[in-house]
Amino acid sequence: MATPATDPRLRSVPDPVVRVAGLRVVRGGRAVLDGLDLEIRTGVTGLLGPSGCGKSTLLRSLVGVQRVAGGTVEVLGRPAGHRDLRARVGYVTQAASVYDDLTVQENLRFFARVLGVGADAVDRVVAAVGLESHRGDPVGRLSGGERSRASLAVALLRAPDVLVLDEPTVGLDPVLRRDLWTLFHRLAGAGAAVLVSSHVMDEAERCDRLLLMREGRIIADDSPAGVKARVGASDVESAFLALVEGGAGESA
Numbered sequence: 001m002a003t004p005a006t007d008p009r010l011r012s013v014p015d016p017v018v019r020v021a022g023l024r025v026v027r028g029g030r031a032v033l034d035g036l037d038l039e040i041r042t043g044v045t046g047l048l049g050p051s052g053c054g055k056s057t058l059l060r061s062l063v064g065v066q067r068v069a070g071g072t073v074e075v076l077g078r079p080a081g082h083r084d085l086r087a088r089v090g091y092v093t094q095a096a097s098v099y100d101d102l103t104v105q106e107n108l109r110f111f112a113r114v115l116g117v118g119a120d121a122v123d124r125v126v127a128a129v130g131l132e133s134h135r136g137d138p139v140g141r142l143s144g145g146e147r148s149r150a151s152l153a154v155a156l157l158r159a160p161d162v163l164v165l166d167e168p169t170v171g172l173d174p175v176l177r178r179d180l181w182t183l184f185h186r187l188a189g190a191g192a193a194v195l196v197s198s199h200v201m202d203e204a205e206r207c208d209r210l211l212l213m214r215e216g217r218i219i220a221d222d223s224p225a226g227v228k229a230r231v232g233a234s235d236v237e238s239a240f241l242a243l244v245e246g247g248a249g250e251s252a
């Protein structure tokens with residue numbers, strides 16, 4: 001039976017889901033984020049920007065693992081990292097978070113026990129990430145893309161309301177990338193806010209909403225169509241370049 005723990009549609013998700021105000025983060029003696037303001041709603045939001053612009057730092061701030069120097073980060077109406085958010089926020093980093101010597105199924109059963117989730121969730125998430133045929137394989141023998149999908153499966157065990165994914169499609173072939181984006185939209189369709197970072201601009205078209213970031217600042221916050229229309233560009237990459245070259249510095 002669906003319960004609030006297994007079905008996000010049965011939970012109340014505030015709108016906006018995430019509110020960031022005046023966020024300042026200093027890393028290595030440098031302000032990586034300096035007074036960032038943004039809001040994130042349900043649906044699939046893409047956080048795009050060049051390598052080193054601060055995407056991972058922002059995602060870390062949202063899940064409460066980044067030391068912040070100022071400002072506020074509120075997720076589902078609670079301060080980021082609040083204990084009430086543990087079951088409601090899923091986070092997948094670029095580093096695989098699964099044990100190499102355990103099979104996919106053993107990993108998921110282990111994490112399901114640790115997280116207090118029923119064993120039926122294991123079947124659900126294995127199917128969601130398309131790893132049915134690798135269920136019995138040790139994770140150490142999977143390809144890079146399969147390993148990242150195994151990590152994603154762990155994050156889906158608790159059917160999070162907010163799913164934060166740091167470059168989840170790196171190293172994946174076009175078919176797997178397409179399948180993962182389909183999955184993100186399915187999760188968003190079930191009421192979740194899915195935030196996906198990428199530095200691959202062609203993924204932008206797949207998002208409901210885009211946050212374009214450059215040097216720690218949000219230079220556009222709009223739909224893909226809106227971003228393109230702002231500068232009369234035919235694709236998001238050209239729009240990004242036009243916004244950067246036009247000196248855009250304020251979020252929309």
Ligand SMILES: Nc1ncnc2c1ncn2[C@@H]1O[C@H](COP(=O)(O)OP(=O)(O)OP(=O)(O)O)[C@@H](O)[C@H]1O
Nearest residue numbers: 027028032049050051052053054055056057058199
């Ligand atoms: N542990 C750290 N100590 C000091 N500086 C750091 C640390 N981690 C990141 N930085 C710096 O913070 C800035 C932003 O890094 P961040 O990882 O947030 O960028 P990113 O946009 O996610 O990049 P990428 O797309 O390459 O993952 C970079 O200039 C980076 O050098």
